[in-house]
Amino acid sequence: MDMSFSPDDLAFRDEVKAFIADNYPAELKAKRARSEMTKDEILAWQRVLHKKGWVAPHWPKQYGGCEWSITQRFIWNEACAQAETTPLLPFGLAMVGPVIYTFGNEEQKAKFLPRILSGDDWWCQGYSEPGAGSDLASLKTRAVREGDHYIVNGHKIWTTLAQHADWIFCLVRTDPSAKAQEGISFLLIDMKTPGITVRPIITIDGSHEVNEVFLEDVKVPVENLIGEENKGWTYAKFLLGNERSGIAGVARSKKSIERLKTIAKAELIDGEPLMKTDEFSRKVAELEIDLTALEVTELRTLAAESHGRGPGPEASILKVKGTEIQQRITELTLEAVGNYGFVQAPLGDAANSNDFLAGPEYAPGVAQNYFNMRKTSIYGGSNEIQANIIAKMVLGL
Amino acid sequence: MDFSFTEEQTLLRNTVHSLLQDKYDFDTRRKVVKSAEGWRPEFWAQMAELGLLAAPFSEEMGGLGGGAIETMILMEEFGARMVVEPFLETVVVAGGFLREGGSAAQQEEFIPGIIGGESVWTFAYAEPQGRYNLADLKTTAKKDGAGYVLNGYKCVVIAAPWADKLIVSARTSGGQRDRDGISLFIVDKSATGVSTRDYATVDGRRASEITFENVKVDAAAMIGAEGGALPLIEKVTDQAIAALCAEAIGGMKKLNDATVEYCKTRKQFGVPIGKFQVLQHRMVDMFMAYEQSVSMTYMVSLKLDEDAAERARAAAGAKVQIGKAGRFIGQQAVQLHGGMGMTDELDVGHYFKRLTMIDTQFGNIDYQLRRYADAA
Incomplete structure (x- = not known):
């Protein structure tokens, strides 16, 4: 057992830190929320990393990845979080990319992987449906084979950033007579295909992040099927496993706790910094301890993965604890700003957003961030579903 | 022991309930919140017409002779519909100051305007450095001939964009956090030297940052005795806390009912x-x-007229309970509604947001816990 960095690791750390310092686009530094950014701004950092060859730390080299060790990936994530770089969009790089290089055919790999890496294709995820949330396998979107095409009809929901997407990876039902999980296929669909409509959903923080996607007689070439027909659930589960392990967000949470502490030092209570009070500093301490435990748990999981195991059902721990911590940070940050928590920051197309921002610069948007982060215990398989997975798959209950 | 409501109280509840049912559905509220004004003066006038703004004032003052229970009933109903109009600020808080500490002349001059719905008031007390401490004041009022001159800055003054009158806490003597030396003044928002910057709040209301620069007020504008206002401020803000608790339970009930209903109808895994x-x-x-x-x-609500220490414990304790319950119920209502709970379209998220901010108003859980412990 060893948790320390080797000299090579330390050299790597210096290298990535210097690269970020020299190359992170200056115009992105003022942007905190993705909902404030244009499509080009969201992609700007990915393009820089693509040029450098660092856009996919976990992908195999043969597909354009870095094949970094878990230590290197850990260092990289820390460095990005410290510099508060825009998070890369997960839909292509973390979700569909690995599905394509693991289960796709050579044509699909050649066609899609380079454009995922470069950001030329923006992907979104067509999993949930109005009637299929936690019970994802009950999805009803139908794909019927007609000659060289599937004709797809259905309704997807909670589709993050579909408004910018070029492609959607969809779970569709190809065999309605089979048992729920067994009649599902994994289809890649061009968002420009006639019959696709995207309708925005505004969330409680006022932002436009998620959408509904309606598919009406959408013609999808058969060559866009991943793997075998009716085996889509296997690929979907593989993808969800990857999603869960990325969801812990440890490095970003560390940075958010730093920010919370900065705020709590600036906020006063009877002339003393809030951070000096017992009640508040203990809450922050508890949070940090939880995060430390999660960090080591994640490293243990990654280490097991690098030895060819996982990501097993244990990855559900990372999702549950990771999101609880993220939510707790936003909760305490809202507590910290006191009365100025009331200030609404301009977000998306919120009609009543303010052009005047009252209070210290860190206050506007803190409440909205707290509201927005409630989604994390719902998405990616709700935390209740994760508990079911652990109960069944790990504890054998 | 009796926790039942009188016939008159039930009648009052029915009156406000049906008014809100007719005039305050969720879509209407959404439009109001997004409108330029952010509230509906004509609805305010209707509230006045029905006597709602008169409820807690004595009959001698032209009111209906109600008390804390009547206020509780109204606030609970307002909470159930997320009414944005400034009943709390105008009737409960400003009305409370005038009722509890105003001179006969002040009561005569101002209470009819509140009851009639012609005048909107709010209380400008919080300052950036003070957090929730009502006595942490940098705003000063200096004697100037027969009157006073106010200088200072008040933050997050909720409902101020709609108000024409402000009640301002300021220091007439003493150090920044002394209990003594605090005075209250009635200030016209339009007075020379008062400048405001208005903004929307995350729970669908409006607030202002207010600067007072050499604002001249008459001695007659002072509520109560010079330098001795803190006990009055504490008493009235405890009344405000009771009203906020009532508003909160109105919202919590809505969330709980909606959640149970949703979980009965939403099917997953075949059930x-x-x-x-x-x-x-x-x-x-x-x-x-x-x-x-x-x-x-x-x-x-039943202990607002007890001695200061008992009242403070009651208010602090209730606010802690409401803060914790509001957070738990709000978060879980969203969670159990799944993605739908996150949408702006559904009312669930809006109740969650309002409950969240109720915890902040007049001191959050930590502040009230400390206050409770200190008072015990």
């Missing part, structure tokens, strides 16, 4: 999700949190 025990127990916890909150709301 209504309410069949899953983990969700059943969650809803039972939400229900218990609500019931405990109702109890604390009754308790504080």
Whole structure:
């Protein structure tokens, strides 16, 4: 057992830190929320990393990845979080990319992987449906084979950033007579295909992040099927496993706790910094301890993965604890700003957003961030579903 | 022991309930919140017409002779519909100051305007450095001939964009956090030297940052005795806390009902999700949190006229309960509604946001816990 960095690791750390310092686009530094950014701004950092060859730390080299060790990936994530770089969009790089290089055919790999890496294709995820949330396998979107095409009809929901997407990876039902999980296929669909409509959903923080996607007689070439027909659930589960392990967000949470502490030092209570009070500093301490435990748990999981195991059902721990911590940070940050928590920051197309921002610069948007982060215990398989997975798959209950 | 309502109280509840049913559905509220004004003066006038703004004032003052229980009933109904109009600020708080500490002349001059709906008031007390401490004041009022001159800055003054009158706490003597030396002044928002910057709040209301620069007020504008206002401020803000608790239980009830209903109808894995025990127990916890909150709301409403220490304990305790329950119920209502709970389209998220901000108003859980411990 060893948790320390080797000299090579330390050299790597210096290298990535210097690269970020020299190359992170200056115009992105003022942007905190993705909902404030244009499509080009969201992609700007990915393009820089693509040029450098660092856009996919976990992908195999043969597909354009870095094949970094878990230590290197850990260092990289820390460095990005410290510099508060825009998070890369997960839909292509973390979700569909690995599905394509693991289960796709050579044509699909050649066609899609380079454009995922470069950001030329923006992907979104067509999993949930109005009637299929936690019970994802009950999805009803139908794909019927007609000659060289599937004709797809259905309704997807909670589709993050579909408004910018070029492609959607969809779970569709190809065999309605089979048992729920067994009649599902994994289809890649061009968002420009006639019959696709995207309708925005505004969330409680006022932002436009998620959408509904309606598919009406959408013609999808058969060559866009991943793997075998009716085996889509296997690929979907593989993808969800990857999603869960990325969801812990440890490095970003560390940075958010730093920010919370900065705020709590600036906020006063009877002339003393809030951070000096017992009640508040203990809450922050508890949070940090939880995060430390999660960090080591994640490293243990990654280490097991690098030895060819996982990501097993244990990855559900990372999702549950990771999101609880993220939510707790936003909760305490809202507590910290006191009365100025009331200030609404301009977000998306919120009609009543303010052009005047009252209070210290860190206050506007803190409440909205707290509201927005409630989604994390719902998405990616709700935390209740994760508990079911652990109960069944790990504890054998 | 009797926790039942009188006939008149039930009538009052029915009156406000049907008014809101007719005039305050969720879509209407959404339009109001997004409008340039952010509230509906004509609805305010209707509230006045029905006597709602007169409820807690004595008959001698032209009111209906109600008290804390009448205020509680109204606020609970307002909470159930997320009414944005400034009843709390104008009737409960400003009305409370005039009732409890105003001179006969002030009561005569100002209460009819409040009851009639012609005048909107709010209380400008919070300052950036003061957090929730009502005595932490940098705003000063200096004697100037027969009157005073105000200088200072007040933050997050809720409802100020709609108000024409402000009640301002300022220091006439003493150090920044002394209990003594605080005075209250009635200030016209349009007075020379008062400047405001207005903004929307995350819970669908409006607030202002207010600067006072050499604002001249008459001695007659002072409420109560010079330098001795803090006990009055504490008393009236405890009344405000009781009213906020009532507003909160109105919202909690809506969330709990909506959540139970949703879990009965939403099917996953072939059954209504309410069949899953983990969700059943969650809803039972939400229900218990609500019931405990109702109890604390009754308790504080019945103790507002006790001595200062007992009243402070009651208010602080109730506010802690409401803060914790509001957070739990709000978060879980969103969670159990899944993605739908996150949408702006559904009312659930809006109740969650309002409950969240109620915890901040007049001191959050930590502040009130400390206050409770200090008063015990």
